[in-house]
Ligand SMILES: CC(=O)N[C@H]1[C@@H](OP(=O)(O)OP(=O)(O)OC[C@H]2O[C@@H](n3ccc(=O)[nH]c3=O)[C@H](O)[C@@H]2O)O[C@H](CO)[C@@H](O)[C@@H]1O
């Protein structure tokens with residue numbers, strides 16, 4: 231097991247370019263199963279979760295042609311459906327969460343799909359009801375083997391319909407959308423998630439011949455078509471990486487330019503960092519963060535302590551709350567971090583408290599952070615990364631801390647961040663993989 235050894239307290243400087251978005255990659259790579267034609271995808275992040283999904287498709291019979299580190303061609307002409315019952319399939323599919331999105335395409339194209347318990351971050355209960363209720367509405371029958379934890383959906387004929395999702399699930403919407411594009415008739419999905427990941431998936435499906443309207447809203451209308459063709463798709467920059475780098479620059483008092491961020495698709499992320507007092511400037515499609523010795527958290531207009539909470543898009547993505555929390559530890563002022571969606575994502579604050587941060591964990595969903603205003607640096611510590619985003623938050627804390635830190639379980643960070651140590655070394659970070 232690798233770990234990171236970090237000597238903190240040094241400023242960083244230079245330019246960094248975000249990788250392609252992990253959560254978009256997982257959607258659009260699953261979408262290649264919708265056609266027997268070749269689909270080319272550019273700007274694929276070279277990260278563990280995405281590589282596991284590509285390998286899974288490969289063993290399912292999809293022909294994969296890796297053009298270079300970040301570009302792949304996929305041809306799903308012969309998919310081996312029998313493999314979906316094998317032990318190997320169960321093992322591979324359950325190594326990540328995003329692979330659940332093979333179900334919609336398989337159901338639409340072959341009339342059946344199977345799935346074991348999905349993997350992904352252990353950040354609280356993560357139900358799949360929305361996915362399966364949606365498939366059932368389209369006419370599929372659903373079976374859940376509770377002993378084996380194995381999900382089955384089958385349909386001899388599906389038909390477009392109206393559905394109101396019980397929640398705006400990101401992967402659920404993607405799964406139902408991919409099933410609906412090949413389902414005869416009109417499907418309406420209300421309370422659809424509308425993250426840039428889904429906008430990009432829709433854009434790709436439209437270029438494959440799908441008929442979708444309402445892209446970017448929570449009301450998607452789909453007119454089913456009988457087949458889809460190949461396409462060439464480019465993944466957006468990873469907005470979670472962009473946010474992580476903004477937080478890192480502020481915490482380490484560094485001057486950093488984040489290149490080609492896809493600023494139009496960042497939603498309220500830059501504004502929320504500005505409310506944390508961080509000076510960031512949008513220059514073309516780059517974000518420039520000058521060295522800042524101090525940053526002061528805004529209050530609400532009435533002077534009360536600000537709350538930073540997650541919400542379905544275009545609200546603030548839950549995947550950045552750990553970064554906002556760590557950034558607040560060195561701000562001037564106080565903030566309440568409210569993680570509404572997940573119930574086990576804030577426990578890593580214990581480690582920040584060990585490093586000297588002033589945080590009160592009010593309950594599993596809420597933490598109050600009283601900023602140190604950089605008057606006392608955090609102390610280096612031995613840390614373990616509990617999940618992908620807490621892992622990055624701890625990495626940022628370690629880079630800002632006085633002294634040496636080690637971070638164990640960095641496989642969690644590698645799931646979502648491409649060559650993070652190498653890219654941070656280029657900015658002058660003293661980080662070693664040992
Ligand atoms: C592979 C992938 O793309 N993973 C992302 C995806 O996971 P995923 O698609 O699994 O997450 P969902 O959107 O289904 O749900 C996430 C959590 O939020 C809750 N919920 C969801 C919608 C809603 O309107 N209200 C609500 O409370 C759910 O009950 C669940 O606890 O979306 C999450 C929410 O942005 C992100 O954290 C994950 O990184």
Ligand SMILES: C=C(OP(=O)(O)O)C(=O)O
Nearest residue numbers: 327328350351549618619
């Ligand atoms: C929670 C995340 O990922 P996953 O859904 O793949 O576990 C994430 O990307 O922050």
